[in-house]
Amino acid sequence: MEIIKFYWTIFYINLFTVGGGYVMLPLLQREVVDHYHWLGNKEFANSIAIGQVTPGPFTIMNVFIGYKIFGLGGAFGALVFSYLPSIIIVTIASHYYFKFKHSWIVKASFKGIRPAVIGLLAAVAISLGKTSIADLPAGLIAAGGFALLVFTKMQPTLVILASGVAGAIIY
Numbered sequence: 001m002e003i004i005k006f007y008w009t010i011f012y013i014n015l016f017t018v019g020g021g022y023v024m025l026p027l028l029q030r031e032v033v034d035h036y037h038w039l040g041n042k043e044f045a046n047s048i049a050i051g052q053v054t055p056g057p058f059t060i061m062n063v064f065i066g067y068k069i070f071g072l073g074g075a076f077g078a079l080v081f082s083y084l085p086s087i088i089i090v091t092i093a094s095h096y097y098f099k100f101k102h103s104w105i106v107k108a109s110f111k112g113i114r115p116a117v118i119g120l121l122a123a124v125a126i127s128l129g130k131t132s133i134a135d136l137p138a139g140l141i142a143a144g145g146f147a148l149l150v151f152t153k154m155q156p157t158l159v160i161l162a163s164g165v166a167g168a169i170i171y
Contacts, residue, residue, distance in 0.1 A: 007077045010078050010081040012085075014086065023121065029044055050064050052160070129142070
């Protein structure tokens with residue numbers, strides 16, 4: 001029965017996530033860590049990290065969480081239920097999009113969604129920061145990575161690799 005709850009959780013979070021994968025993180029954390037206690041904060045942060053070093057990071061993150069909790073059945077179900085909402089929504093939306101794309105209601109809806117997405121991303125940053133930045137060296141690595149991304153044109157991949165090397169050296 002728990003695995004059905006997990007599948008449903010993955011399905012509805014992916015169904016209602018608008019604005020990209022990072023927006024799903026606070027919702028997923030609330031359900032997987034806080035509500036059902038399937039994972040701890042550190043395990044959840046590790047699943048995000050594992051997802052970020054692979055193609056399709058949020059699908060891989062969901063699959064990893066599913067595997068960690070329920071084994072292969074959880075991993076396969078997480079994969080299926082991660083994509084199913086998108087398939088349903090895109091199929092329905094593509095049918096009606098060209099008919100209503102110039103509607104003021106559609107345009108206003110998209111403008112209204114943007115601030116909510118920014119707020120959810122800020123919530124993710126704060127939540128993960130509390131878990132991931134546990135000491136001064138981790139804080140310095142995070143601040144350095146942030147500064148490199150914001151103030152230079154350095155590729156994010158290089159910043160991630162450099163942060164990983166710094167963490168390996170320090171810890």
